[in-house]
Amino acid sequence: MPSKRTLTFALMDPPFESARSTTALRLVDRALQRGHDVNVFAYEGAVALCFARQKPHANAVHGRSVEEEDHPLPRDWVAALLELARERGLRLDWANCGLCVDERGVEESIPGTRRGSPADLARFIEESDNTLVIPTSD
Amino acid sequence: MGKRQLHIVDAAYRATLEEQDDTIVWLCHALRGAGAELDLLLHGNAVGYGVAGQEVAPLCFGARLQRHAPDLPGDLAKLLAKRATCFYVEEDATERGIDPGELLEGLVPVLRAKLATLFSRYDQVHRW
Numbered sequence: 001m002p003s004k005r006t007l008t009f010a011l012m013d014p015p016f017e018s019a020r021s022t023t024a025l026r027l028v029d030r031a032l033q034r035g036h037d038v039n040v041f042a043y044e045g046a047v048a049l050c051f052a053r054q055k056p057h058a059n060a061v062h063g064r065s066v067e068e069e070d071h072p073l074p075r076d077w078v079a080a081l082l083e084l085a086r087e088r089g090l091r092l093d094w095a096n097c098g099l100c101v102d103e104r105g106v107e108e109s110i111p112g113t114r115r116g117s118p119a120d121l122a123r124f125i126e127e128s129d130n131t132l133v134i135p136t137s138d
Numbered sequence: 139m140g141k142r143q144l145h146i147v148d149a150a151y152r153a154t155l156e157e158q159d160d161t162i163v164w165l166c167h168a169l170r171g172a173g174a175e176l177d178l179l180l181h182g183n184a185v186g187y188g189v190a191g192q193e194v195a196p197l198c199f200g201a202r203l204q205r206h207a208p209d210l211p212g213d214l215a216k217l218l219a220k221r222a223t224c225f226y227v228e229e230d231a232t233e234r235g236i237d238p239g240e241l242l243e244g245l246v247p248v249l250r251a252k253l254a255t256l257f258s259r260y261d262q263v264h265r266w
Binding site: 015016017018019021022025026029032059060061062064069070071072074076077079080081083084087 | 151152153154155156157158159164167168171197198199200201202204205206
């Protein structure tokens with residue numbers, strides 16, 4: 001079993017736009033499952049990943065009601081990761097770039113996440129064993 | 139009689155896990171339901187949507203198990219059932235090692251050199 005590490009993930013992609021954000025959350029899940037502390041710096045569109053007002057919907061094409069559809073909401077996935085960290089006694093520090101939040105009007109973030117700034121990323125980088133940037137891409 | 143549309147899926151696997159489908163295939167279903175006359179062309183990596191029998195492993199974050207993984211060939215089959223033609227670029231499948239026998243029955247191959255001819259049959263071509 002490897003010793004406990006602190007890993008930082010810097011994310012850029014908004015929800016519902018690419019597979020990268022899902023991949024990033026899967027990596028965070030794996031890191032926590034393996035007992036590591038995790039920092040996330042959500043930058044640009046990624047600040048909307050934990051926007052509290054994301055809503056599930058029915059889907060007529062799928063022929064499913066709201067309840068049946070169980071539409072994925074990244075905010076629920078992030079909440080599940082925060083709960084996982086809490087259960088395991090690990091740290092998941094999720095900081096949203098405040099200016100990016102303001103630009104997009106997504107101030108209402110789920111409990112357990114917080115408003116931050118590039119200063120948080122600077123600190124995360126200094127304190128972490130490694131940092132993985134998952135950038136947006138054409 | 140409405141305008142004949144050809145929709146091209148070019149940006150494949152973009153957010154299929156979060157959306158539980160490909161959003162353009164979904165849009166074609168919705169447009170077809172609204173009465174549009176349309177066909178679909180799978181281009182580039184989107185040819186992978188046509189591989190029959192593929193399965194997407196369920197997503198799980200902590201204790202949160204996500205239901206309803208995308209069923210891309212299933213969604214194409216349902217579009218075929220709505221009398222839309224689903225084309226794929228033959229070379230794109232070959233380059234990716236996809237044998238025609240692996241593909242969903244009913245998909246129509248089209249050579250790259252014949253795309254312009256295909257496009258000429260439609261009033262509008264929408265590349266997504």
